[in-house]
Amino acid sequence: MTTTMSSPTIILIAGHWLGAWAWDEVLEHLKTDHSRAIAMTLPGLDGDDPERAAKTLDDQAAAILGVIAQHGNQPAFFVAHSGANAPVSLVIDRHPELVHRVVWVDSGPVATGSVFAPDLPEGLKELPLPSFDILAQQASLEGLSAEVLERFRARAVPEPGPVLRQPVELTNDARRKVQTTLVCCSIPGAQVLELARAGHAMFAEVANLEDLDVIDLPTGHWPMWSRPRDLAKAIHSAVSRTN
Template identity: 60%
Template sequence: MSTRENVAPVVLVPGHWLGAWAWEGVVDRLRRAGHRATPLTLPGLDPLDPRRTERTLDDQAAAVEEALRQAVDVGGTPAVLVAHSGANAPVSLVLDRHPELVGRVLWVDSGPAAPGTAPAPDAPSDLVELPLPDLEVLAQQASLDGLDADDLARFTERAVPEPGPVLTQPVVLSRRERHAVPTLLVCCSMSSAQVLELARGGHPMFAEVAALEHVDVVDLPTGHWPMWSEPDRLAEIIAAAATPTAA
């Protein structure tokens, strides 16, 4: 990891049910190595927010934009934006609206959202919130590989239900400039070969990848939450992307 002062700032956005706390291990490693790292708790994921269930994707995108602007204002360098899992929806909105704020985007076991898609398209339009599923059910939806009993206990204790409007709002994208932002796919529960094959085949989950102009991939074989199962390696990947010599 680099300790040079001109490395890009890093803004980390967690996936569904998570807050800034989910990045603690990774952020600690980045900061000890001299990186400016800002983890976010998106609107709707703060358990003390009395209007939590009313928050929307637009609210979340605005929060990411504000964090990017603050990071860029401090150092004058476009930020490295790290998006895990379901953070792909608000981060895709930000890339569409303000690509100039992002020097590189890292999708952690995720990928850019396709225009017109919603995070939970089958959810009822009047959904109020979606709690974290039982771990047995969750394991059928995403890989829990690499997580120990303490990780799972913390997850279940600190998870916040996802607001309904966040899950049902379609992602409206219109600017081609989003495709020009340099991109790194951090492939965890699915290999990079599998992800790229799905992208070439037009799979809805990765269809946008095929339209990107500058795409790199890195394999980090583990489960869907590498910030807990592989914090050292994930921090190294993020740090490398934030250094001036990163491709």
């Protein structure tokens, strides 16, 4: 079936080490709202792909566009979590006309020239999920049970080195006009906006957005597991207010 403008597709894309499976609980709740939602696994994060460690941000952006093409090349809603912000920022820059709204989940748009891990050694082909002690120093694990952490560890796929080392090159100012929602979890929305106005490198691009709203969803960095029902409600709210 071809997606129509009256029922655009919601494409959910998880961050580093994660595939489409990360959204299973959120999808269950979204379907109760009769939303046309799908989750995708980015190239490089399919554990069965023998060439996955060589995938790049360009490969990931192309795959996202491929999903849109499968649904009639009609504008879609994007829900991007954490490190999915780099490939999604590329897609918005290259084809803003294909984006109804982007919902950043404890994430946000990146600035041109951004590199996630500029110091990652060239010889390192991939970055496995670190220990949870180390991960907790970088992102909040609040709300994640031992069972969830065990599943995270069991299903996580190492992040391809090229994805982490590739600079994000953006040239189209129209990306800043796309309707945007920040779902702020581990950092309150007011603080995110303050950091953006102060020019903090991680949030500076937020200050350039022309159509922005903020939803606070206090929890850790993985709300699809800690508060899946509430995250689905936040996504539905953002989609419903889109012009």
